[in-house]
Amino acid sequence: MDENNIGDNPFMNRIRSGVVSAMSAVAVCLSLAAGTAHAAPFPVSTDATTAIATRYLSPASESPAGANRFDCRDRSGRHPVVLLHATAMNQSANWAYLAPTLANAGYCVFSLTYGQTSWSGNTGGLGNKERSARAVSAFVGRVLAATGAAKVDFVGHSQGGAIAQLVTQLPGRADQVGTIVGLSASNRGYSRVGAITDRLPARAPGQSYWGPRHPSIEYVNLATRFDEISTPYVLTLMPPGPNVTNTVVQDVCPSSRIGHVGMAYSPTVAALVRNALDPAHRVPMVCGPDFPF
Numbered sequence: 001m002d003e004n005n006i007g008d009n010p011f012m013n014r015i016r017s018g019v020v021s022a023m024s025a026v027a028v029c030l031s032l033a034a035g036t037a038h039a040a041p042f043p044v045s046t047d048a049t050t051a052i053a054t055r056y057l058s059p060a061s062e063s064p065a066g067a068n069r070f071d072c073r074d075r076s077g078r079h080p081v082v083l084l085h086a087t088a089m090n091q092s093a094n095w096a097y098l099a100p101t102l103a104n105a106g107y108c109v110f111s112l113t114y115g116q117t118s119w120s121g122n123t124g125g126l127g128n129k130e131r132s133a134r135a136v137s138a139f140v141g142r143v144l145a146a147t148g149a150a151k152v153d154f155v156g157h158s159q160g161g162a163i164a165q166l167v168t169q170l171p172g173r174a175d176q177v178g179t180i181v182g183l184s185a186s187n188r189g190y191s192r193v194g195a196i197t198d199r200l201p202a203r204a205p206g207q208s209y210w211g212p213r214h215p216s217i218e219y220v221n222l223a224t225r226f227d228e229i230s231t232p233y234v235l236t237l238m239p240p241g242p243n244v245t246n247t248v249v250q251d252v253c254p255s256s257r258i259g260h261v262g263m264a265y266s267p268t269v270a271a272l273v274r275n276a277l278d279p280a281h282r283v284p285m286v287c288g289p290d291f292p293f
Helices: 010-024 026-034 048-055 098-104 129-147 159-167 261-265 267-277
Strands: 036-039 042-045 081-084 109-111 152-157 177-183 218-223 244-248
Touching: 042 098, 048 261, 081 098, 081 129, 081 159, 098 109, 098 267, 129 152, 129 159, 152 159, 152 267, 159 177, 177 267, 218 267
Parallel strands: 081 109, 081 152, 152 177, 177 218, 218 244
Antiparallel strands: 036 042
16 A cells, blocks of 8 residues: 555545444444454454454553464464565554464464554554665564574565565565565566665666565565455566466456455455465465455
């Protein structure tokens, strides 16, 4: 999600309205409870609108359910998964579905709120991306030290996919990343609502906007034809390569009308993410109603 023209962004206006409702009405809390599936041991929020509205003003340090258990050890030996949120979001609002879904599947899941500014309060993804990449890089170091893992995998929603790629341009980090899964993550640096101008380092001719791809990293890009933020949706895909997998949700579920925000709250996308992170143990694909924005 691009940070430009946020005031004119219909989704952000919708979220603001949701926040007001969440703060003023007990009914919203009851709605959240009704939209939450309790899969032991971590509750999975399935209602995107309510989950985001009720968490949008949460402290930036508030972890989504199942995330940031620094004593976690994956019994299957998979890499820890670091979730990176979208523009104008925080970790709790963005990952109320996917973090507990992965944790309930046995993954060690980690997240943070990055890119806060002096004026954005608990909202992240609004600061300079070079500083954001360095903050995420430091967090990766903490995750590796705590878990004893040699590598992490990234799942980045929208801007989070760009930040993941920027982290790999920092000294030593590319060798510590196994897979980057982008959810509607613009790989060419711009979208309908403006241009992203800061990058680390400057690209060379023919390279991706966020720096060169690394042959040791698997890049998995998940897109929707109904993306209204990163548009046209083909910007979220990479040129073909031996370590690149591009998947459009509608090629898996033809009737899906999933939107940009819905990518982080979709059972279909969750299955695609799990299969990208652990291709040796694939889970069945599911198709069903998804958040259309």
